Amino acid sequence: MEIGYISEYPGFFIKNNKIHYEETLNPKVQNPTKLTSKIYTLDHISYQINICEGTKFYINNFLQESVVNCSAIVLKALSLSTIWSPVFHYLLFTRFSSSMKKMLENQNYIKNYKKEILQTFEHQLRRKTSSQTSFKKLLSKTEKSVFKKRLLNVLLFSGISENKSETLVNNFFLTESLDEILSFYQEYCFAASILNSNKL
Secondary structure: OOEEEOOOOOOEEEEOOEEEEEEEEOOOOOOOOOOEEEEEEOOOOOHHHHHHHHHHHHHHHHHOOOOOOOOHHHHHHHHHHHHHHHHHHHHHHOOOHHHHHHHHHHHOHHHHHHHHHHHHHHHHHHHHHHOHHHHHHHHHHOOHHHHHHHHHHHHHHOOOOHHHHHHHHHHHHHHOOOHHHHHHHHHHHHHHHHHHHHHO
């Protein structure tokens, strides 16, 4: 029975191909120096919670510069592909969309990283328009109401008002074109950049 310890994350280890966490306890007994431990597995935690919590942990670790040792400018540039592109994917293409949006909003990432998020989401949507065939294929495989909800989650997390988001999504389904959403993102990104520069 092989045990592999995960050195980057104290307390976590892999045993029988399962992740475990060992919590060290200091019981209130006559001998307070005697430490005991309790071991947990992730078996009872749903995959959805694991995905959301794991994403939150990784994002926070990355943004606090503890994952990569580089300047803030390089870190921001890296975050476009390393953080916000996968987030876009989770919001638009997976069944974790609503849970992911809730977690992201609770962490209030849009407040400090709005420019990077908007740039990434616009870029990702633009890539979808450049491969219309594969995008329409994806649409045909996803129930309309499900895809509508996921696209709304992308727009709402971007900080776009609920009314505007609803209008953009409804127009998308009428035209089957992302052009209006892309134009709005361009204007929105530009406005966010102006706002950021005025704060400096």
